[in-house]
Amino acid sequence: MFNRQDYDCSDPKGDEGFGKVFAIVICFVFFLGALQVVYETVSGWYQNVMQWGSDMLAFLAGFWPF
Template structure:
């Protein structure tokens, strides 16, 4: 076989701008996921506060209605 003695070369191209662009893109993706997590926590907090406030107002109204003379 004639091809057994051929030399194989590994060509490596250094692309610092491409690597920098990929790093920035990956950083933006990580920050976006972190932002979505913060939005989710804030939404769950506000929703639970709203539900607790409605329950408290309902209980307060029921308690005060117990004093109604009719």
């Protein structure tokens, strides 16, 4: 019979590799989240500038004499 204390089934290099892959996945997810925030911010600014420009042109067109 085997004595459970006779051999060690842990794999420190495998655990280290899993940790590195897990850390890379977490960093990638954070990167995608940051990219989404930047995209939504720039998109919001663009839409607000276009709305402001449209309102400004409508206001200035109100002074057109025709």
